[in-house]
Amino acid sequence: MALELKSSDNKIFEVEELVAVQSETIKSLVEDGCADNVIPLPNVDSKTLELVLDWCKNHVDMKLDEEKLKEYEDKFIEVDQAVLYDLLLAANYLNIKDLLNRACQKVADMLKGKTPEQIRETLNIVNDFSPEEEEEIRKENLWAFEE
């Protein structure tokens, strides 16, 4: 059973139902009988959709081989921030739990071990604390670090 998915930039992707229903969103459409025609995905562009579908397909293929799957996942998620961002939003929209999890983990890994200033710089966030506020929170949250 093949399904047709249309990206935001009007590209059509034909996929097996088994692969596509990794997305809970698509799965519920199929179950409700709304998947006969092309399924439009206005929030996902073709580039991202292609990646997402690759993820889904590999998860079907490698389902039984945990080690191989992990290797694939680790390699898959090595993308630049722009793509990671797109993947996050697509996985959220399409409700693909394992992809969303992995992408969020990648973001968390990116933030680990950085100082607040480093995080702000990486993500271009402006510090909206006043120096007093910052000092107070620092005292409350950051335990004294030794060694």
Added chain:
Amino acid sequence: MFSERLTGEQSLGQDFEALSVSKRLVRSVSQKLKKKYKGGRGEEVDDTRGVSLRCLTLYGRGGGCKVGADTSDEFGDTSSRRRSSSSEEGKGYKMICGTEETAVDCFSHGVKERFWRKNNRKDFELEESVRNSRMHIFLPDDILEMCLVKLPMTSLMTARLVCKKWLHLTTTHRFLQMRWDGPHQKPWAFLFGVVKGGFCSGEIHALDVSQGQWHRINADILKGRFMFSIASIQDDIYVVGGCSSLTSFGRVDRSSYKTHKGVLVFSPLTKSWRKVSSMKHARSMPILGVSEVSSDFTLNQNRLDRRFYRSRVGGVSDVYEDPHRLSLRRQYRNAFDENEASLLPNRKSYKFTRQKSDQSSAKGCRRFVLISVGGLGSWDEPLDSGEIYDSASNKWTEIQKMPVDFGIVCSGVVCNGMFYVYSETDRLAGYDIERGYWIGIQTTPFPSRVHEYHPKLVCCNGRLFMLSVSWCEGDGQIGRRNKAVRKLWELDLMYLTWSEASVHPDAPMDWNAAFVGDRNLIFGVEMFKIFGQILDFLTVCDVSDLGASWRHISRNHVTHELDASSCMTKTLAVLHL
């Protein structure tokens, strides 16, 4: 990627109608860029001219973090430009796209982008960021939450300092609950009761086991308190009882001190302290046991009859067994304890949160009981009384006293709804929490042990273990006891037989070594004085492993400057954070 962008540029104008992008300008810029990047020089862009637009901006709807960005002078245009620095904190910012309502989302990493902005906000030219902001304006809060929840404890603390939104997102009850529910937490070992220079320093040493990193928390509220017992309950550590010197505050002074009834609760996640109800009896070093109970648990009332082992009938008069009970002086002393709060010098350095655990307990209102038995009373007398604390009512209730011939309780732990206690005279009893009475437990003979070392009971995943020091046959010399060794024993709860599980690698130098079971791990800390130095060793054992072997996770970390009395006053608790 670039060519894709360029062909898409025609549609850019349409897409950005609202943002009034000038097609001409976009085209001219992209052409310039095309030339620039053709040589594959994307990464070599000059710092001083370009702006590095590496940003994963994680906004919320309206009023989240705003992006500030440097503007570039390179694409000289007749309209004036403003240079604003994103690194200047609190200096204000300019919205990159259009109106106030649309928060900008720019997401490109590793590729130096150029964008510039005219003074007129509505009119601007963007490159890569434009393509991104076309699709998504911001990263929703729930996705941001999902990312932050996966951070280890120390990174989470750092994340709170990034901006107000992140602080708020990571301290909601919901977030903490999400963190608890997921597999994100790692064990942390907390060492309390260290003494420096004769003073109970109120320092808590926390070991992030997975990172192997120590942290120190200053807990002024604990200054001066020693010989308390601690127990980890959900996300908090309960500090129960203890003593403080009456004559010289803060000193470990056993000549003149008072014993506390009070119970303090420390919540590492929010680094806050609160008080719960005090015990009925002042105790130092009580034996504690914690058990989660169902919400319809009721405290049983068979607690006041003086029952011994269930097989015995009849009893002995209370008066003769417990003369202190009728002592007026003792009653007066108890009353004195009520005023303990006023004895503490006024300290503003800690904060109390008086309301319910909402803020600090991520587990919400999972009901539990905390049992406190034995310990030493106000005159250093060994207590045989016990009490139980119910988190639902925030009240302590007396439970049935220890059987009279049980002896002094030296260790206890809850396992499968039974609070097992071990006495100095090698007896084992269990308090059935549900039914509310003690039962004596006959096991196969306890492993024979070195008298001064009191065994410690620990519970791991519903299994009961005991650490006991015994003499070991010397190497190659059968029949000669010349070495003491600490062994881990397991009690088969069905057949009540002891079997040896493993041998601890360290020579048992610390008679007051503390051991704590946590899920499938047993953590142990030993502190002792040797050659004028205090040494400490932290070890861990995984009981789910067949060999249950021990490994060292820290040596000699905390012990410079510590007093020998730390060996006696130290206690250990393990939390998952």
